[in-house]
Amino acid sequence: MTATRGATAGHAAPPTADAARRSLGRTSIGGPYPTVHERFSAVLTRASPWAGWLGPLAVAGLALLLRLWRLGDPDDITFDETYYAKDAWSLEQFGYVRNFVEKADGQINAGRLDGLIADGPAQIVHPEVGKWMLAAGIRLFGMDPFGWRFAAAVTGALTVLVLCRLVRRLSGSTLVGCVAGLLLSLDGLHLVMSRTALLDVFLAFWLVCAVACLVADRDWGRRRLLRLHERGEPTPGVPVRGFGPVRGMLLRPWRLGAGVCFGLACGTKWNGVAVLAAFGLLTWAWDAGARRAIGVSWAWLRAAVVDAVPALFSLVGVAFAVYVASWGGWLAHHDLMADAYAEPYEWGAYATAEPDSALGETGQALHDLWNYHEQVWRFHTVDVVRTTRDDPHPYESDPRGWLLVNRPVGIDLRGDVPAGEQGCTAVGDDTCLRQVLAQGNPVLWWTGALALLTSLWWWLARRDWRFGVPLVGVAATWLPWFAFDERSIFFFYAVAVIPFTCVALALVLGKVLGRADAPRLRRAVGAGVVGAVLVGVIAAA
Structure with missing residues (x-):
């Protein structure tokens, strides 16, 4: 503190308002904490909104092109599309999932949709949000491979867009945000799952949207807290009595949006519950840190009362209501x-x-x-x-090895590709074998694993809150699977992990690149390292 409580004019000059706004303690490298105004200001306050949208839209456009190109190939039901494409068609036709006749796949592949339905409702084992989204594509384009995969392709590209915007907000750099989106758009696992009528790409999308809302809420909430705090004309140097501002902090629009997105994530797959719980705790930590910064004592406990309890309704309550409604x-x-x-x-x-x-x-x-x-x-x-x-499945994998891409999943296999078609280099009557693999980009995943370790250091040792976002995201989407390793688990479940890995890698690359006002040599070396990583990812795509 600049001056102690109770100091008189004869002993010490009264602290300035700016000094009173300084937090207690010092930074991890020994310097004084920035003022509350500096800490509560979003890093994008002077950024151009046009630049912030044009770059991410361009990257998302590239992702959409990659996902829509020859989307109807393979031209039949592949892998677990046998469940979700048919479930989606049943929802679109009847409003609930019905049983299908035994040879329904063959009829659908042949373009015949009559006589598909058997008696009784089907026993579905996942919620219905993702299947309703697949049904939207079927409604637009029909019950064919392009139609039942269209929604997944668009959702995959939208995930890239939201990720660009999320990392832009975290880093204060449109370039770094676009790097994160480019990394995700070039990942083989995310690409294949965006071109397949399964549920996991929808889960990943709603989780990224929910986290983006929470990060936006952090900026919004801290600005509002500071404004309400200063409106109360605090006495310089005197700790805040009680809880600090409360009434104006109860209704938080971005937090309500996060609750809706978490509800839709849980309404796609139950995995979303762990992510909701993890980021709920992280949000409480953010709120406690904000109240401590304005001088509230016992901020963790007081934030639990005035911030965490309302957040319980905004996040958990809203998510629960949306989840139940999704079963309409x-x-x-x-x-x-x-x-x-x-x-x-x-x-x-x-x-x-x-x-x-x-x-x-x-x-x-x-x-x-x-x-x-x-x-x-x-x-x-x-x-x-x-x-x-x-009867173990040949493609099941141990989640402990997912970050190293331990067991890709075969989605489709064709052993009769004629010479000269689809890249087949065979000669004469020989044919080629073509396999669609859900496999992560090895350069991205391996450098991403290193970036996660680096992020842990930045978060804990350097107290940079931004690196906590990808770490909590990866932990919440990956670690819960360890408790279920006795059952069949597949690598493609990790499509919900890779967006947060891309966040970590992009933030670390942003640190490597350095600030815009850094010395020219420093920027050149940083740009060389970042360029090498991007070239490696592109080459491995």
Whole structure:
């Protein structure tokens, strides 16, 4: 502090307002903390909005082109599209997922959509948001390979756009933001999953959107907290009494947006719950740090009351409401679900009772949904584990090796590609074998792993909050899989990990590149290193 409390004019000059705004302590390298004004100012306050959009849009356009090019090839149902493409078509046709006849794949591949449906609702084991998004593409372009993959391709490109904007906000550099987006657009795993009708690319998209909203909320909240704090005319040098500003901090639009995105992520796959929990804790830490910076004592505890509790409603409450709403089609047909599953799965006698009011009908529908969730949970934690033990899948992988790309997944295999077609260099009547592999770009993943280690040092040793974003993101999307390594787990689940790895690598490359006002030699060396990494990623793509 510049002066102690209770100092008189005879002993020490009163602290200036600027000095009073300084935080307690010193930085990790021994210098004084910047003023609260400096710490609470977003790094993009003087950036051009046009430049901030044109670059990311160009990178996203490249990503979209790569994902739409020959999207209909392979020209039939591949890999787990047999589940999700058909589920999406059923949602688009009937509002809920129905069973299909045994040879439905062959009929769909032949372009015949009559006679596909069997009796009864299907037992789906993932929520429906991603399938509804696939259904949008089918509605636009029909039930063919291009149609059922279109939404995944567009969503993959949108993920690149949001990632560019997120890293731009974190780094204060449009260039660094575009580097992050370019890295993601050239990753083989993300590219293949964006060209396949599975759910994981939608999960990754909504998670990146949610985190982008939380980072924007951090900027918004700190600016507003400082403005409300100064409006109260604080006494220089005197710690803030109580909690600091509260009333004006309860409604936070960006945080509500994050809650919606987390709800949609969880409504795609349950993996989103771990990311919501992890970033909820990180947000609490950000809020506590902001209150401590304006002089609030016991900031961690006080932020838990006035920030974390409202955030519980904005994030968890909103996410839960969105998640339940995403089951709307299922809830509207809950009676069919009860007829099919209540007896074999022992839902209870209530399931066959006739409700006597609209409220009773709603309660019964929600009760059915709860029992169905227990049924699905048993599938993931018991049935799949038993199947894995008895008949392991050839493409399953240990999540401990994902960051090193330990076991790519074969999506499609063709052994009869004629000479001269699709890049086949065979001669005469010989043919080529072509395989579509969900494999990460090795240069990106391996340098990304090093960047994560570097980010840990920047976050903990240098106290740079920005590096906590990719670290928490990677931890929340990767580490929970370790608890389920007894069941079949596949590398393509890591498509939710790679966006955060790209954030870490881009931030580290930004540090390597250096500031715009750095010495010319320093910038030249940094540019050479960054260029070498990008060339390596492009060459390995």
